[in-house]
Amino acid sequence: MNPAILALEDGTVFEGRAFGAQTERSGEVVFNTSMTGYQEIFTDPSYSGQIVVLTYPQIGNYGTNEGDMESARPYIEGLVVRDFSPIVSNWRSERSAHQFLADANVPIIDSIDTRKLVRHLRTRGVMRGVLSSVSTNVAELIEKAKKTPSMAGLDLATRVSTPDSYRWTTAVDPVSFSERIGKFRPAEYHVVAFDFGIKRNILRRLVSSGCHVTVVPASTSAADVLALRPDGVFLSNGPGDPEPLQAQAAEVRQLIGKTPIFGICLGHQVLGLAPVSPWTRSRWPTRRSK
Numbered sequence: 001m002n003p004a005i006l007a008l009e010d011g012t013v014f015e016g017r018a019f020g021a022q023t024e025r026s027g028e029v030v031f032n033t034s035m036t037g038y039q040e041i042f043t044d045p046s047y048s049g050q051i052v053v054l055t056y057p058q059i060g061n062y063g064t065n066e067g068d069m070e071s072a073r074p075y076i077e078g079l080v081v082r083d084f085s086p087i088v089s090n091w092r093s094e095r096s097a098h099q100f101l102a103d104a105n106v107p108i109i110d111s112i113d114t115r116k117l118v119r120h121l122r123t124r125g126v127m128r129g130v131l132s133s134v135s136t137n138v139a140e141l142i143e144k145a146k147k148t149p150s151m152a153g154l155d156l157a158t159r160v161s162t163p164d165s166y167r168w169t170t171a172v173d174p175v176s177f178s179e180r181i182g183k184f185r186p187a188e189y190h191v192v193a194f195d196f197g198i199k200r201n202i203l204r205r206l207v208s209s210g211c212h213v214t215v216v217p218a219s220t221s222a223a224d225v226l227a228l229r230p231d232g233v234f235l236s237n238g239p240g241d242p243e244p245l246q247a248q249a250a251e252v253r254q255l256i257g258k259t260p261i262f263g264i265c266l267g268h269q270v271l272g273l274a275p276v277s278p279w280t281r282s283r284w285p286t287r288r289s290k
Contacts, residue, residue: 004109004133006051006080007141009148012120018133019060019084020101020108026148027051027077029129031118039064042074042101045160045197046265048239049151051078051131053121055114061085063093064100067173070199074104075160075239078131080117084110107133156240157196157248157266161218168193168203168213185210189231192216194248196266197238206234219247222254232260235267242269249273 004018008029031053032041038059041052059081079101088096101108109131121127128148130141171184184207191211193203196218206213214228218238225233233255245266253274255261263271 002133003136004107004131005136005138005141006078006109006112006117007130007132007138007145008120009128009142009145010124011142013138013142014080014109014112014117016109016111017084018107019086019098019110020079020133021105022133023105023107024130024132024134025051025077025105025107026128026130026144028126028151029053029080029121030126031055031114031121037068038097039068039100040070040199040201042076042079042097042106043068043070043072044199044237045071045075046199046237046239048075048156048160048197049154050076050239051080051129052076053080053112053114053117055118057114058083058085059110060097061087062090063088063096065092065094067092070201071197074101074106076106078106079108080112080114080131081108081110082112082114084108107131109133152241153244154240155244157238157245158218160197160239161195162215163217165214165216165220168215169207170200170204171208172201172204184208187212190214190229191232191234192225192228192230193234194218194220194236194267195238196236196245196248196270198236202234202236202264218245220251222251225251225255226258230259232262235261235263235270237265237267239266242266242273245270245273 002018006014027050029051033055035056128145130145188210191213193215195215249270
């Protein structure tokens with residue numbers, strides 16, 4: 001196996017084995033404690049610009065498939081795990097996790113004490129890092145980590161957002177023969193969803209709950225949204241810092257009092273950047289008449 005190195009900006013270095021793409025990538029090093037769903041993490045646009053540490057011991061054992069994609073491609077910069085399985089055993093698997101990330105030019109490092117790394121990040125705070133499977137020059141990699149641009153102040157949401165509006169019509173499908181999903185509600189409401197880095201399963205859930213869904217770019221104006229006559233507006237998850245999204249918050253501010261608004265993750269933070277007067281709050285519509 002080829003060696004791989006993860007170097008952090010504070011000089012901490014982890015050495016392990018290389019999987020995935022034979023390359024070098026940099027980004028903000030973060031961790032996720034999920035016990036399953038690694039493909040959903042790989043393809044979540046919220047992780048754009050980040051090297052992800054997964055704390056569950058073994059990753060890759062059930063492969064990947066098209067049905068578990070949260071977006072069109074992986075967005076993580078690199079993957080750090082304790083044990084990466086080259087063996088895939090699952091009836092839904094279409095491609096190994098190794099090949100899936102290699103095809104997307106994403107490097108993987110395993111044989112890492114992820115508990116030690118996570119404790120380090122929790123104590124010192126999230127920091128920049130470089131993951132390389134092509135260089136073993138530790139001093140050089142540490143310097144590259146120090147020079148990696150900070151994510152603070154970056155408008156990553158606009159970067160990952162859809163360039164054009166589109167309709168989403170796919171509902172939730174059962175993932176196994178034994179899973180039972182109740183009857184879906186008939187489509188009754190029209191939800192306009194701002195794409196700040198939206199995950200597909202959010203769209204599937206909205207459709208399954210009885211909604212027509214129109215997804216719009218992050219830069220869409222309030223006037224254009226209202227022209228679609230929505231029953232509600234959804235502000236999606238997404239990557240990066242909410243502070244640069246002042247223009248988006250200003251458009252959301254113009255929607256408050258005119259249609260119900262709900263958000264998750266970054267979208268909830270954008271909503272928090274759009275304060276409203278008590279007079280406007282008193283006029284909040286509970287349901288738009290048909």
